[in-house]
Amino acid sequence: MEKVRIGIVGYGNIGKGTQKAVQTAPDMELVGIFTRRDPKSLNITDSSVPVYSIHDADNMRDKIDVMILCGGSSTDLFEQGSHFAANFNIVDSFDIHAKIPEYLDNVNASIKNTTAVISSGWDPGLFSMMRLMTESILPDGATYTFWGHGVSQGHSFAIRNIDGVADAVQYTVPIDKAVEAVRSGEMPVFEARDKHLRRCFVVAEEGADLALIEHQIKTMPNYFADYDTTVNFITADELKKDHSTMPHGGMVMHSGTTGENKHIMEFSLKLDSNPEFTASVLVACARACYKMYKKNDFGAKTVFDIPLAYLSFKDYNSLVKELL
Amino acid sequence: MEKVRIGIVGYGNIGKGTQKAVQTAPDMELVGIFTRRDPKSLNITDSSVPVYSIHDADNMRDKIDVMILCGGSSTDLFEQGSHFAANFNIVDSFDIHAKIPEYLDNVNASIKNTTAVISSGWDPGLFSMMRLMTESILPDGATYTFWGHGVSQGHSFAIRNIDGVADAVQYTVPIDKAVEAVRSGEMPVFEARDKHLRRCFVVAEEGADLALIEHQIKTMPNYFADYDTTVNFITADELKKDHSTMPHGGMVMHSGTTGENKHIMEFSLKLDSNPEFTASVLVACARACYKMYKKNDFGAKTVFDIPLAYLSFKDYNSLVKELL
Numbered sequence: 140m141e142k143v144r145i146g147i148v149g150y151g152n153i154g155k156g157t158q159k160a161v162q163t164a165p166d167m168e169l170v171g172i173f174t175r176r177d178p179k180s181l182n183i184t185d186s187s188v189p190v191y192s193i194h195d196a197d198n199m200r201d202k203i204d205v206m207i208l209c210g211g212s213s214t215d216l217f218e219q220g221s222h223f224a225a226n227f228n229i230v231d232s233f234d235i236h237a238k239i240p241e242y243l244d245n246v247n248a249s250i251k252n253t254t255a256v257i258s259s260g261w262d263p264g265l266f267s268m269m270r271l272m273t274e275s276i277l278p279d280g281a282t283y284t285f286w287g288h289g290v291s292q293g294h295s296f297a298i299r300n301i302d303g304v305a306d307a308v309q310y311t312v313p314i315d316k317a318v319e320a321v322r323s324g325e326m327p328v329f330e331a332r333d334k335h336l337r338r339c340f341v342v343a344e345e346g347a348d349l350a351l352i353e354h355q356i357k358t359m360p361n362y363f364a365d366y367d368t369t370v371n372f373i374t375a376d377e378l379k380k381d382h383s384t385m386p387h388g389g390m391v392m393h394s395g396t397t398g399e400n401k402h403i404m405e406f407s408l409k410l411d412s413n414p415e416f417t418a419s420v421l422v423a424c425a426r427a428c429y430k431m432y433k434k435n436d437f438g439a440k441t442v443f444d445i446p447l448a449y450l451s452f453k454d455y456n457s458l459v460k461e462l463l
Numbered sequence: 464m465e466k467v468r469i470g471i472v473g474y475g476n477i478g479k480g481t482q483k484a485v486q487t488a489p490d491m492e493l494v495g496i497f498t499r500r501d502p503k504s505l506n507i508t509d510s511s512v513p514v515y516s517i518h519d520a521d522n523m524r525d526k527i528d529v530m531i532l533c534g535g536s537s538t539d540l541f542e543q544g545s546h547f548a549a550n551f552n553i554v555d556s557f558d559i560h561a562k563i564p565e566y567l568d569n570v571n572a573s574i575k576n577t578t579a580v581i582s583s584g585w586d587p588g589l590f591s592m593m594r595l596m597t598e599s600i601l602p603d604g605a606t607y608t609f610w611g612h613g614v615s616q617g618h619s620f621a622i623r624n625i626d627g628v629a630d631a632v633q634y635t636v637p638i639d640k641a642v643e644a645v646r647s648g649e650m651p652v653f654e655a656r657d658k659h660l661r662r663c664f665v666v667a668e669e670g671a672d673l674a675l676i677e678h679q680i681k682t683m684p685n686y687f688a689d690y691d692t693t694v695n696f697i698t699a700d701e702l703k704k705d706h707s708t709m710p711h712g713g714m715v716m717h718s719g720t721t722g723e724n725k726h727i728m729e730f731s732l733k734l735d736s737n738p739e740f741t742a743s744v745l746v747a748c749a750r751a752c753y754k755m756y757k758k759n760d761f762g763a764k765t766v767f768d769i770p771l772a773y774l775s776f777k778d779y780n781s782l783v784k785e786l787l
Contacts (some may be wrong), residue, residue: 158636159722163602163603164602184476214525217654218476239787241786245497251464258787263787265600268596271699271771271775272589272592272771272774272784274773275776276589276740276743276747278487278488278773278776279487322733345659387623393730397484397743398483400735400739401731401735402732402734403639404729404731404732405730405732405733406728406731407727408726409726409729410543410724410726411725411726412721413728416600416601416724416726418721419600419721441787443771443772443782443783443786444770444772445770446601446768446770447592447595447766447767447768448768450595450596450600452599456564457593459563459564459765462595462598463563463766463767
């Protein structure tokens with residue numbers, strides 16, 4: 140079997156998860172990790188994997204079939220996507236929903252004869268696929284997305300930016316009553332605070348004004364003001380012991396009707412490790428990206444463009460026999 | 464908007480559901496129903512819909528973009544699929560899993576420049592898509608399909624064939640303990656009887672030997688012998704009152720790992736009307752079939768070949784903006 144040769148740009152949590160997923164995929168070969176740091180300084184979990192400077196990437200375009208971009212959406216991807224897509228097939232997890240159309244256009248504009256799958260992962264990504272499939276099947280209906288129980292990096296970061304906060308973790312928690320209301324088929328209309336709670340675990344700096352921190356969190360626009368938020372002050376040791384894993388999950392629910400008959404479709408995820416699962420989706424999408432490229436299907440794509448068979452390393456006849 | 468012109472072959476429960484779904488789709492036009500019966504005898508729910516003899520279909524190929532075949536798998540589709548695919552784009556719900564590869568080959572062989580999407584619906588169909596997506600994302604894992612709580616037509620029919628049985632309905636019921644075991648991430652290995660119960664409601668003929676009927680049901684190979692089966696004798700009136708709707712549902716669960724971390728993906732359906740939901744999937748697939756045809760993507764396809772955007776009547780930019 141010809142193996143798909145993969146490069147990874149960025150070695151944070153998603154980069155590490157991607158390394159693991161590529162190394163266990165039977166149809167893939169990991170060419171190397173590309174980093175902005177000094178390659179020698181990278182503390183890589185498998186010393187047999189070559190590490191390169193990100194500046195060497197463009198000279199290696201004939202050695203890599205798909206480059207998986209594992210940087211952060213707010214800091215890296217918006218620029219990196221267009222840059223790398225000019226020379227490589229790429230896959231990324233760009234997840235700033237409001238900016239996706241612009242990003243898609245930018246990446247598309249930089250492509251001549253490569254293929255990019257942007258904004259994959261689980262939301263956007265797998266959850267987007269569920270929203271699309273379920274709405275297309277039952278257009279007379281309503282779709283609901285719930286996130287959690289899990290850590291929101293963006294919200295945790297927003298708390299850490301407050302004066303007097305040493306560290307913080309924020310959990311997004313779906314409200315059971317809301318989930319049950321959707322499940323009942325009644326198609327409720329929700330405010331933000333009806334669907335999710337925000338639970339914050341905060342390590343304050345010595346002598347900080349706890350009441351002020353709590354007030355600043357609870358009234359923070361966009362992030363917390365529209366939600367019922369709880370703030371728990373804990374020690375750095377407690378944070379490390381009880382809140383250092385990265386579980387996440389959520390669900391997409393679609394409640395629809397065919398005339399007088401009601402139907403509920405529900406997709407849920409329960410993940411021990413958000414970054415490792417995200418990486419697993421990226422790797423399946425990298426496989427699909429390369430198959431589209433091989434069919435001369437060039438340009439900037441999303442998960443909405445992928446024939447599902449392309450996600451698998453199995454041949455089509457096996458898929459039909461085993462899974463259809 | 465150019466409307467997709469749809470023909471429906473067969474007017475059983477799925478045909479009726481398809482009529483309803485096509486009539487509410489904003490991008491479709493129902494050209495007519497095609498039947499083997501005398502067209503005048505068809506008791507159609509909307510008298511404005513033209514009814515034709517199935518023998519007139521081949522003369523109408525320039526009036527129909529996609530023909531949705533709504534006959535039964537065991538009786539009609541195996542022959543009808545190849546016949547209609549030679550002249551029309553077709554969609555069907557052929558659901559005899561063991562025969563799908565052969566059927567796919569047959570339909571493919573009869574196609575010159577049309578497109579067929581076979582074996583759509585929810586299983587095979589939507590559930591197949593879930594099995595493929597989840598296994599591709601976490602190949603180190605196990606996939607489980609549960610059906611029910613719902614009526615199995617095949618099992619009900621098998622009971623009705625027993626001497627002394629006037630009528631019968633069989634419910635397939637997933638066993639909660641098995642579902643919970645999968646949800647726990649332990650990846651259990653099941654026998655058939657561990658996953659599903661079979662609950663039978665039987666109307667016996669006057670003077671029939673009830674003990675013998677019960678014995679014949681419970682020992683019937685393939686259908687019941689491998690399951691824990693309950694048999695309840697009821698009156699024809701009770702059957703009509705309590706068991707004449709066609710609810711169904713089920714779930715696809717995938718339990719997988721990335722090294723030491725566990726993840727569970729779960730997709731479930733809860734359907735008031737099995738045939739109406741199946742029809743809704745067929746109609747979305749008919750839309751996708753026509754889009755593939757317009758791109759000269761001819762041949763016999765399955766749900767594994769469909770880029771998900773093709774299922775929707777919305778334009779691509781709206782999908783990216785609203786659903787990604």
